[in-house]
Amino acid sequence: MKKLTVSLAVVAFLGACGSADEEQTVTILTHDSFVLSEDQIAAFEEESGYTLRTIAPGDGGVLVNQLILNRDNPQADGVFGIDTFIVRTVLDEGLLAPYTSPLLPESAADLVVDESLTPIDQGDVCINIDTAWFEDEGMTPPVTLDDLTEYASLLAVIDPETSSPGYAFLAATATAYGDEWEEYWAGLLEGGARVSSGWSDAYYADFSGADGNGPYPLVLSYSSSPAAAEGTSYLPDTCVRQVEYAGVVENAANPEGAQAFIDFMLSDDVQSTIPENMYMYPVNDEVELPDAWQQVAELSDAAIRVDPSQLDRRDLLERFAQLR
Amino acid sequence: MTAWRTAWTAAVILPVAFLAVFFLYPTGTMLWRGIWDGGFDLEGMVEVMTSRRTWLVTGQTLVQAALGTIGAILVGVPGAYILYRCSFPFQKAARALATIPFVLPTVVVGVAFRSLLGRGGTLEFLGLDQTITAVILALVFFNYAVVVRTVGSMWQSLDPQAVQAARTLGASPRRAFLTVTLPQLAPAIASSGAIVFLFCSTSYGLVRTLGSPGYGTLETEIWRQSTSLLDNRTAAILSLLQIVIVIATLLVSERLSSRVGRLNLRNHHTTPLTKGDVIPAGITALTILTLIAAPLLSLIARSFRVGDGWGLENYRLLRTSGTGFAGGATVVEAIGNSLRIGLIATVLSLIIGIPLALVLSRSVRGPAAAGQSVLAGAILLPLGVSAVTVGFGFSIALDSPPLDLRNSPLLVPIAQAVVALPLVVRSLTPTLSAIAPGRREAAATLGASPWRVLATIDGPFLLRGLGVAVGFAYATSLGEFGATSFLARPDNQTLPVMIVRLLGRPGESNYGMAMAGAVVLALLAASIMAAAEAARKDTR
Numbered sequence: 001m002k003k004l005t006v007s008l009a010v011v012a013f014l015g016a017c018g019s020a021d022e023e024q025t026v027t028i029l030t031h032d033s034f035v036l037s038e039d040q041i042a043a044f045e046e047e048s049g050y051t052l053r054t055i056a057p058g059d060g061g062v063l064v065n066q067l068i069l070n071r072d073n074p075q076a077d078g079v080f081g082i083d084t085f086i087v088r089t090v091l092d093e094g095l096l097a098p099y100t101s102p103l104l105p106e107s108a109a110d111l112v113v114d115e116s117l118t119p120i121d122q123g124d125v126c127i128n129i130d131t132a133w134f135e136d137e138g139m140t141p142p143v144t145l146d147d148l149t150e151y152a153s154l155l156a157v158i159d160p161e162t163s164s165p166g167y168a169f170l171a172a173t174a175t176a177y178g179d180e181w182e183e184y185w186a187g188l189l190e191g192g193a194r195v196s197s198g199w200s201d202a203y204y205a206d207f208s209g210a211d212g213n214g215p216y217p218l219v220l221s222y223s224s225s226p227a228a229a230e231g232t233s234y235l236p237d238t239c240v241r242q243v244e245y246a247g248v249v250e251n252a253a254n255p256e257g258a259q260a261f262i263d264f265m266l267s268d269d270v271q272s273t274i275p276e277n278m279y280m281y282p283v284n285d286e287v288e289l290p291d292a293w294q295q296v297a298e299l300s301d302a303a304i305r306v307d308p309s310q311l312d313r314r315d316l317l318e319r320f321a322q323l324r
Numbered sequence: 325m326t327a328w329r330t331a332w333t334a335a336v337i338l339p340v341a342f343l344a345v346f347f348l349y350p351t352g353t354m355l356w357r358g359i360w361d362g363g364f365d366l367e368g369m370v371e372v373m374t375s376r377r378t379w380l381v382t383g384q385t386l387v388q389a390a391l392g393t394i395g396a397i398l399v400g401v402p403g404a405y406i407l408y409r410c411s412f413p414f415q416k417a418a419r420a421l422a423t424i425p426f427v428l429p430t431v432v433v434g435v436a437f438r439s440l441l442g443r444g445g446t447l448e449f450l451g452l453d454q455t456i457t458a459v460i461l462a463l464v465f466f467n468y469a470v471v472v473r474t475v476g477s478m479w480q481s482l483d484p485q486a487v488q489a490a491r492t493l494g495a496s497p498r499r500a501f502l503t504v505t506l507p508q509l510a511p512a513i514a515s516s517g518a519i520v521f522l523f524c525s526t527s528y529g530l531v532r533t534l535g536s537p538g539y540g541t542l543e544t545e546i547w548r549q550s551t552s553l554l555d556n557r558t559a560a561i562l563s564l565l566q567i568v569i570v571i572a573t574l575l576v577s578e579r580l581s582s583r584v585g586r587l588n589l590r591n592h593h594t595t596p597l598t599k600g601d602v603i604p605a606g607i608t609a610l611t612i613l614t615l616i617a618a619p620l621l622s623l624i625a626r627s628f629r630v631g632d633g634w635g636l637e638n639y640r641l642l643r644t645s646g647t648g649f650a651g652g653a654t655v656v657e658a659i660g661n662s663l664r665i666g667l668i669a670t671v672l673s674l675i676i677g678i679p680l681a682l683v684l685s686r687s688v689r690g691p692a693a694a695g696q697s698v699l700a701g702a703i704l705l706p707l708g709v710s711a712v713t714v715g716f717g718f719s720i721a722l723d724s725p726p727l728d729l730r731n732s733p734l735l736v737p738i739a740q741a742v743v744a745l746p747l748v749v750r751s752l753t754p755t756l757s758a759i760a761p762g763r764r765e766a767a768a769t770l771g772a773s774p775w776r777v778l779a780t781i782d783g784p785f786l787l788r789g790l791g792v793a794v795g796f797a798y799a800t801s802l803g804e805f806g807a808t809s810f811l812a813r814p815d816n817q818t819l820p821v822m823i824v825r826l827l828g829r830p831g832e833s834n835y836g837m838a839m840a841g842a843v844v845l846a847l848l849a850a851s852i853m854a855a856a857e858a859a860r861k862d863t864r
């Protein structure tokens with residue numbers, strides 16, 4: 001039995017190490033595309049006096065489920081990476097404590113959906129187009145969602161069940177077409193639209209632009225994608241706005257630390273590196289975008305804005321599954 | 325004898341406690357939370373179990389796993405014969421080549437197949453990219469070595485006299501094989517088949533990198549339910565369904581492999597290749613050249629591809645965290661993390677695995693024997709429980725002192741050790757079981773202390789198996805993706821996790837970097853395995 005006692009003692013000791021210096025540490029749950037440079041982390045720790053610890057277990061869905069499961073004993077103080085399309089679940093479940101950063105820039109005021117969510121960055125999910133392909137074929141490119149039905153055989157979209165841009169596009173069509181969205185999709189699918197399983201499959205394997213040689217000159221991606229792929233562009237009228245929020249976790253051990261982190265994410269320095277670090281746009285419109293983005297990848301003026309409270313994720317996905 | 329008894333009790337309790345705390349407790353908590361939501365929800369269970377999708381997914385999982393297993397056996401049995409029973413020049417090299425796929429991380433296998441079948445790949449014209457056929461081919465590729473090694477080492481030790489007798493009595497070579505050799509090999513085939521079936525039915529990283537075609541498998545469906553639909557109840561019920569399949573597989577395999585009489589085993593019997601061996605030799609050559617070598621070569625070739633030309637650029641970029649993105653861990657740092665985490669995981673799995681193997685290799689009778697076989701089955705369970713269930717389980721069960729491991733750097737190595745444990749134990753037990761019990765008793769009767777018996781009788785055998793066990797543990801941990809991706813934090817990102825993230829990022833060089841990273845990972849896993857095997861002392 002001695003060995004057991006020893007091993008349990010070792011485990012207990014290790015456990016104790018894990019939970020030491022609780023007051024000075026701030027733990028933030030993020031999605032797996034979250035990036036801050038080492039200098040930025042050092043700056044935050046210097047300014048706030050907290051040690052930053054981030055946990056990135058997966059995409060937005062994993063984050064929210066982790067928050068739900070750990071509700072009574074949350075692991076994180078704050079969370080970053082909750083997007084427009086999962087906001088409703090977060091609010092319905094009451095996972096966050098009220099906090100809206102006082103540093104929120106004016107340009108982000110209309111992105112606020114609830115006092116517990118501070119918008120940090122945003123982006124547009126849009127149909128991208130291989131402009132060269134359309135020129136070579138002498139075809140007029142599509143402009144609107146309606147037009148896409150005619151071009152369905154040239155279009156690669158992404159499975160909304162397994163990918164967040166895929167779901168964003170489904171939500172966009174549900175917003176634009178109301179109850180008739182299923183007919184719209186039936187048209188796309190019958191017309192031969194490809195449903196890829198993930199963003200990289202769609203963009204790299206199916207799309208004909210972006211140094212690929214796939215068969216589809218139209219692909220679902222982001223408004224920022226053309227900045228990294230010459231000869232491509234996006235269709236502004238097909239875009240849907242995606243905002244990423246940060247919040248303070250309900251029952252957090254260190255809510256002040258989480259607040260400090262949220263404020264930090266709105267600082268000019270972090271806002272200006274969001275395009276390079278996370279391929280999103282800052283919510284502060286006074287921050288300058290990189291040159292390449294200014295040329296071909298500005299946010300769309302015509303983006304569809306969904307109302308998160310109207311999105312019944314489960315219902316949409318189940319009805320979508322019936323269509324396939 | 326009290327010292328004996330205390331030592332054995334500890335040897336049982338330590339591994340059982342480890343598995344209980346780090347596997348059964350978190351997994352059980354997660355499953356319980358999913359099913360018991362303030363009360364038992366029978367209606368919900370019926371709803372999931374009668375849903376069409378549940379059965380489509382289960383069907384695809386079983387068909388995919390069955391075809392993968394049958395494929396691996398069909399090409400693996402001739403391979404076992406040629407590579408282990410026959411002798412020819414460069415046999416060692418051929419064996420090594422055949423073994424490489426198994427030590428490759430599943431993510432690398434997925435990437436290798438995509439580089440062959442996908443965009444710009446040599447076999448793109450076949451149109452197999454993102455199809456179930458591609459998944460099955462990858463499963464056969466991955467598991468070929470399991471069948472070849474398990475069946476091969478058995479075949480090598482079969483006494484050739486039985487076949488010779490049958491031939492003398494007028495049996496054709498085919499008849500002699502079907503009526504004499506095959507029944508003798510059946511337990512080895514069944515046992516390797518069961519392991520292959522388990523790997524196939526729960527493969528996550530492979531199916532995910534290949535694009536999860538069709539309805540997906542139980543493993544990907546559990547992932548989808550809990551992380552996309554946030555439906556933990558359905559995920560838990562599907563997890564239970566998966567566990568039932570695993571247990572059924574183990575029972576069938578146990579049944580098939582125990583149906584064997586005493587075999588007259590000899591050491592290392594090989595014969596030179598003859599004209600009669602042309603069919604199995606042809607199948608094996610074809611398998612190794614096309615199925616095994618082609619994806620590997622394609623992966624290597626793709627990693628040197630830069631724009632329209634060739635070069636080392638993708639390898640140079642491994643010092644960065646990717647193009648188009650700044651900050652975050654670089655690939656070189658991820659390699660360092662992988663090696664360090666793998667080392668800790670290997671040590672942990674040996675600390676737990678060695679006592680367990682010693683316990684399982686003792687011949688005991690009565691209720692102890694029943695306990696022994698339950699334990700032997702239970703350690704295989706980690707291979708059959710969804711990574712997302714284990715991952716969420718860790719975060720909700722190990723969340724308060726003294727076991728608040730959620731922020732501990734040991735979390736990932738512990739999870740990997742749990743996954744590697746079955747292979748460690750499986751590679752140690754056979755050599756230890758080969759020790760005649762009489763030798764230990766004789767030593768004890770002559771006055772040797774239990775520790776001395778252990779050191780002098782078991783020790784040498786243990787050392788012999790240890791090389792392979794270390795190799796398996798390290799390679800498994802290097803390649804583990806499901807649980808690691810779930811628990812990984814930015815500062816301890818491993819190479820497989822990094823490769824998958826690179827594959828999903830925009831920027832022209834990220835795909836090339838993923839390929840280069842995969843080649844590095846494959847080289848690391850294969851050389852660790854090779855070094856561990858070379859260090860093995862063969863006392864025969």
